Amino acid sequence: MSTLAQPARTSRGFGDRTRTWAPVVAVFGVGLVLWQWVLPLLGIERYLLPPLWDVLQAFWEFRSELLSGGWITFKEALGGFVLGCGAAFLSALALARWRPLGNALMPYMIAANAVPIVAFAPITNAWFGTLSPWSKIVIAAVLCFFPVLVNTLRGLTSVRPESLELMRSYAAPQRVVFRRVRIPNSLPFVFSALKIASVLAMIGAVVGDYFGGSTEALGVQIVSAVSLAQYEKAWAAILVASALGILFYAAVALAERLVLGWHPSIRAGVE
Amino acid sequence: MSDSVVSAKGISKTFGKGGVTALQDIDLEVGRGEFVSLIGPSGCGKSTLLRVIGDLVEPSAGEILVNGKTAHRARLDRDYGIVFQAAVLYDWRTVAKNISLPLELVGWGRAQRSERVAEMLKLVELDGFERHYPWQLSGGMQQRVSIARALSFSPALLLMDEPFGALDEMTRERLNDELLRIWTETGSTVIFVTHSIAEAVYLSTRVVVMSPRPGRITSVIPIDLPQPRTVETREDPRYFELVTEVREALHANGGER
Numbered sequence: 025m026s027t028l029a030q031p032a033r034t035s036r037g038f039g040d041r042t043r044t045w046a047p048v049v050a051v052f053g054v055g056l057v058l059w060q061w062v063l064p065l066l067g068i069e070r071y072l073l074p075p076l077w078d079v080l081q082a083f084w085e086f087r088s089e090l091l092s093g094g095w096i097t098f099k100e101a102l103g104g105f106v107l108g109c110g111a112a113f114l115s116a117l118a119l120a121r122w123r124p125l126g127n128a129l130m131p132y133m134i135a136a137n138a139v140p141i142v143a144f145a146p147i148t149n150a151w152f153g154t155l156s157p158w159s160k161i162v163i164a165a166v167l168c169f170f171p172v173l174v175n176t177l178r179g180l181t182s183v184r185p186e187s188l189e190l191m192r193s194y195a196a197p198q199r200v201v202f203r204r205v206r207i208p209n210s211l212p213f214v215f216s217a218l219k220i221a222s223v224l225a226m227i228g229a230v231v232g233d234y235f236g237g238s239t240e241a242l243g244v245q246i247v248s249a250v251s252l253a254q255y256e257k258a259w260a261a262i263l264v265a266s267a268l269g270i271l272f273y274a275a276v277a278l279a280e281r282l283v284l285g286w287h288p289s290i291r292a293g294v295e
Numbered sequence: 296m297s298d299s300v301v302s303a304k305g306i307s308k309t310f311g312k313g314g315v316t317a318l319q320d321i322d323l324e325v326g327r328g329e330f331v332s333l334i335g336p337s338g339c340g341k342s343t344l345l346r347v348i349g350d351l352v353e354p355s356a357g358e359i360l361v362n363g364k365t366a367h368r369a370r371l372d373r374d375y376g377i378v379f380q381a382a383v384l385y386d387w388r389t390v391a392k393n394i395s396l397p398l399e400l401v402g403w404g405r406a407q408r409s410e411r412v413a414e415m416l417k418l419v420e421l422d423g424f425e426r427h428y429p430w431q432l433s434g435g436m437q438q439r440v441s442i443a444r445a446l447s448f449s450p451a452l453l454l455m456d457e458p459f460g461a462l463d464e465m466t467r468e469r470l471n472d473e474l475l476r477i478w479t480e481t482g483s484t485v486i487f488v489t490h491s492i493a494e495a496v497y498l499s500t501r502v503v504v505m506s507p508r509p510g511r512i513t514s515v516i517p518i519d520l521p522q523p524r525t526v527e528t529r530e531d532p533r534y535f536e537l538v539t540e541v542r543e544a545l546h547a548n549g550g551e552r
Contacts, residue, residue, distance in 0.1 A: 186383040189351050194400050195371045204396070208387045286387045286428050 041268035052202040071169050074256045082256035083263065085185065089240065092255075097242035100157050101229035103166020111165070112172035113214065119173075120180035120206065121198065137170040141228070145235040160232030160241075167220035167228040175217035179210025212287050222276045226269040299360070300452050300484045301325040301348055306357035308343055316509035317343045318493040321357065323503065323512065327451075330478055330485045331408035334541065335548075340510025341488045348486065349377055349454050362451060370373050373401065375452040376445030377498045380460045382437035384429040385445075390416075391425035394444045401448055418477060435466040442474070446481060453478075455487045459494070467491075471498055475524055490543070496537045497524055504541060506548030514544045 060076040065103040070078075083090060119126035141163060185207055190202045233243020242261055249258040306321040317340040317488055325331050333341040343382045346352035347359060349542075350370040361369035369375065384393045394415050395408045403411070416422045421440040426491050429437055438458055445453060459467040471494060478485055502516045517539055520528055 182384065184381070186379045186381060187385070189379070190377065190383055192437050193349055193352055193370060193373075193375065193377045195373060196400055200400065204400075205385065208385065211387075235438075286430070288430065 026144045027181050030070060045047050071255050074259055078256045079259040079263065082254070083260035084259060086257055090242070090245065090261055090264050093242040093245050094242050094260070096157075096238060096240055097160075097229045097233060097265065098226075098268045100160040100232065100241070101225040101268075103157065103161040104166075104228055105168055105221055105225035105272075107161060108165030108168030108225070109172045109218060112169045112217075113176055116176035116180060116210075117178055117202070117207075121202070133170065133173065141166045142231050145232050148232070149235055154236040155238055157233075157237075159290070161286050164225040164228030165231040167224040170222045171215040171224070172214070175213040176210055179213030180206045180211075183209050190195070207225070212284055215276070215284060218276045219273055219280070222272040223269055224267065226272060230265050299324050300327050300329070300362060301486065302360040302363075303344075303348070304358045306347055308340070308347060308352065308355045309355045312517055313500060318354070319508075319511045321512055325484060327484055327487060328375070328482060330475075330487065330500045332487045332489055332499040333505060334489055334492065334495045334502055335505030335510070335545065336507055337490065338510075339505040339507040340514050341509065344505075345454050345456050345486060345488050349375060361462070369526050373397070373448060375450070375454050376450040377454045378438070378441050378445045378456065378458045380457040381552055382429070382434070382441040384437055384440055386429055388428075389425060390421065390427050390432070390440050392476045393424070393429065393440055394447050396444060397448045411447055415447050417447070418439070418480070419473065433466075435462050435470060438462065438470065439473070442477070446477065446483070449481070449483075451483060453485045454482050455485065457488050457490065460490070462502035467494070472524075474498065479523060492538055492541050493529075495539055496520075496534060497528060502537075503540055504544040516544060517518055530551050 056076060059073075063073060064075055108129075119129065144166070145159070145163055148162050150163065154159040182200075187205050187209075188201065191205055196204070199231060229245070230243040233241040234247055239245075239248070242265055244260050246261045246265075249255070276281050301323060302325075303321055303323040306323075307316070307320055308318040311315050318349055321344060324346075332346060335341050344520070347354050348366060350361075350363060350366040359366045362372075362374050364372070364374075384390075387398070388396065391409070391412045394412045395403075398408045398411060413424060414426060419442055421436060421443070424432065424436070429440070430523060432440065443510070459470050462470065474485075475498060485498075487495075487498060496518055499518050502518060503512055504514045504516065505511065506513045514539065520531060520537065539549055
């Protein structure tokens with residue numbers, strides 16, 4: 025043991041951490057100050073961007089409907105995320121296992137990805153009913169699907185040839201090669217894609233709301249607040265949506281950290 | 296014949312349609328307990344020959360028996376362990392789990408596996424490192440893990456494809472001695488691909504010299520240096536004679552050295 029330098033997993037001192045975070049906090053503070061005091065001085069109108077304090081007040085005033093609306097929209101996003109990412113992962117497994125299938129389907133997938141999915145939102149309403157959460161879940165799912173598919177497929181296939189030769193030397197069947205080599209190898213790619221997908225799912229759900237839905241949903245509240253000239257409330261709703269998106273992303277990032285303790289990208293973050 | 300671990304007759308390998316002839320008419324017998332090195336310039340097909348023996352590459356022509364069975368059957372029976380130039384450890388597995396991977400595939404129980412892993416770690420002198428991840432080890436240590444993994448299920452045959460090629464000279468010499476000790480202790484048969492003349496002579500009981508385009512065997516040089524090989528071996532005049540002999544055999548082929 026003594027011949028080996030202990031890996032840099034020990035937590036850093038408080039001073040180090042302050043040095044890392046201080047600039048981040050400072051930039052955040054400067055941003056808030058600009059928003060609250062500098063924008064009004066520049067003559068930015070309230071309907072363009074209301075001052076921060078007014079937005080926070082609106083949030084407080086409408087907190088219960090904003091938060092319950094946020095929860096509704098978040099559930100739509102989460103449903104779409106699970107559905108879209110799950111389908112993408114399984115598809116990637118199938119495409120990696122049967123390459124001719126992948127070669128045959130890939131052009132269509134790429135073409136489908138080029139279609140602006142959000143343009144389908146009114147149509148999913150027609151399919152599932154305007155008030156059904158499924159119309160939003162499907163949009164979120166479709167948005168998540170492609171990045172997860174492409175990244176997972178890359179992760180499953182970018183295995184060193186020797187890794188596969190080794191499994192072949194053990195006479196390991198494909199099932200075992202996938203379980204022991206290809207899937208673990210794909211996980212860093214999968215998590216990168218899941219982080220992208222978490223954000224896309226939130227976007228899909230909010231935009232889905234714009235085309236109608238339960239009046240409580242967050243996206244619907246944004247649309248109706250703007251039409252009633254309640255700009256502060258609209259901005260407060262946007263803040264809630266952003267906060268939920270960030271929480272969603274952070275949750276995926278945390279899961280990544282827990283699962284990929286062995287991976288260089290995580291190690292670099294620890295050092 | 297029955298004591299041949301590897302018996303190759305007329306092996307040829309052509310890649311692609313009418314493409315490069317990697318191997319041409321290879322005849323090779325390797326007896327039980329031998330340490331045979333394949334040496335030659337790059338492109339002479341030595342790695343391909345190793346892969347043919349391991350049934351990782353299918354020969355275009357010829358017949359090959361490993362442990363008296365077809366190479367395919369021998370692979371399915373897990374008759375050999377293989378070590379590559381890169382350690383090829385799985386980054387997501389600890390050292391212990393990397394070593395026990397083949398044992399898991401063979402279906403050993405947990406207790407049996409951990410007992411064997413401890414034994415293997417002792418064999419390659421890495422006790423205490425079982426819970427480390429590959430990235431926490433130096434290149435030489437990683438390669439020792441890879442050797443432990445190849446030996447964990449006690450295969451009769453060890454195939455090594457330039458296992459120490461990426462290591463510095465000092466580490467390489469230390470691992471050479473370690474490999475010889477393991478070879479003696481386990482009584483296994485080793486086929487060892489290298490492009491280092493000194494390494495081939497020091498380790499082997501026989502050196503097989505190959506030449507490129509097309510890859511074939513041009514000479515086989517028995518190494519009659521006394522066992523066990525030690526620091527003195529490297530200073531033995533006979534050692535230098537043999538190094539010269541191998542070098543001349545390589546040059547006679549118009550090799551790169």
